Amino acid sequence: MLPILMYHGLHRDAASRGRFDAVYSVHPEMFARQLDWLVEHRQRSVLLDEAMAGAHHVDERHVIISFDDGDVSNVDVALPLLAERGLRAEFFITTDFIGQLGMLAPDDIRRLAAAGMGIGSHGRTHAFLQDLHTAALMAELDDSRARLQAICGRPVDALALPGGRGGERELLAAQRLGYRHLLGSVPGPNRRPRRDAFLQRLPITRTLTLDDFAALVQWRGLPPRWMKARHAALQMPKRMLGNDGYQRLRERLL
Numbered sequence: 001m002l003p004i005l006m007y008h009g010l011h012r013d014a015a016s017r018g019r020f021d022a023v024y025s026v027h028p029e030m031f032a033r034q035l036d037w038l039v040e041h042r043q044r045s046v047l048l049d050e051a052m053a054g055a056h057h058v059d060e061r062h063v064i065i066s067f068d069d070g071d072v073s074n075v076d077v078a079l080p081l082l083a084e085r086g087l088r089a090e091f092f093i094t095t096d097f098i099g100q101l102g103m104l105a106p107d108d109i110r111r112l113a114a115a116g117m118g119i120g121s122h123g124r125t126h127a128f129l130q131d132l133h134t135a136a137l138m139a140e141l142d143d144s145r146a147r148l149q150a151i152c153g154r155p156v157d158a159l160a161l162p163g164g165r166g167g168e169r170e171l172l173a174a175q176r177l178g179y180r181h182l183l184g185s186v187p188g189p190n191r192r193p194r195r196d197a198f199l200q201r202l203p204i205t206r207t208l209t210l211d212d213f214a215a216l217v218q219w220r221g222l223p224p225r226w227m228k229a230r231h232a233a234l235q236m237p238k239r240m241l242g243n244d245g246y247q248r249l250r251e252r253l254l
């Protein structure tokens with residue numbers, strides 16, 4: 001099993017620095033408690049390269065901590081809390097957001113990289129890749145990676161799908177461009193993590209209790225079932241409305 005936690009921003013409230021989201025912004029104190037839980041339960045936080053190399057002791061429990069979008073709280077709040085505990089995380093950054101209000105600047109990304117964190121692409125514009133023609137799809141994948149490589153001066157070979165949406169075409173395109181780690185957001189524990197399929201992730205939301213967090217990481221009890229049911233329920237309007245219509249519906253609901 002390889003649980004991959006999916007965070008976005010860490011915000012106390014809507015007035016906090018960064019882009020607050022009522023669903024996905026996790027309170028910094030709750031984030032700290034979640035990290036402490038991982039440490040206490042000997043879940044070793046690793047980066048994708050190490051996890052996918054497959055070389056670890058059988059009794060070792062690996063977990064991957066990941067962040068999407070590139071909110072400024074990734075460096076303001078997450079980095080010190082991770083560093084204090086000797087933990088590492090993967091940061092997936094949408095490159096057109098770089099330097100925007102409330103988002104990471106190039107120097108912030110270099111700080112994350114210098115601290116031993118993973119840097120990956122989350123697209124150039126955050127467009128849902130499935131909606132794009134092939135040329136636009138390739139540009140999203142290639143431009144974002146080139147920009148991130150130029151900023152942090154090292155190869156970038158991981159991609160997290162914007163909005164979690166993508167299928168076979170997106171997988172093949174990313175692989176053809178040299179991406180080695182591909183992450184979606186279908187909830188699951190990655191029982192057998194594979195390179196030729198999107199890795200599953202566990203979205204960590206604002207209202208998740210510590211008990212439910214523990215159940216998700218260990219993939220037992222009811223919370224995994226609730227998460228799968230919620231994902232399935234959200235897939236239905238996505239299919240009926242298309243990505244644009246779904247996004248408008250979600251914005252209205254929130």
Ligand SMILES: [Zn+2]
Nearest residue numbers: 068069162163
């Ligand atoms: Zn995103």
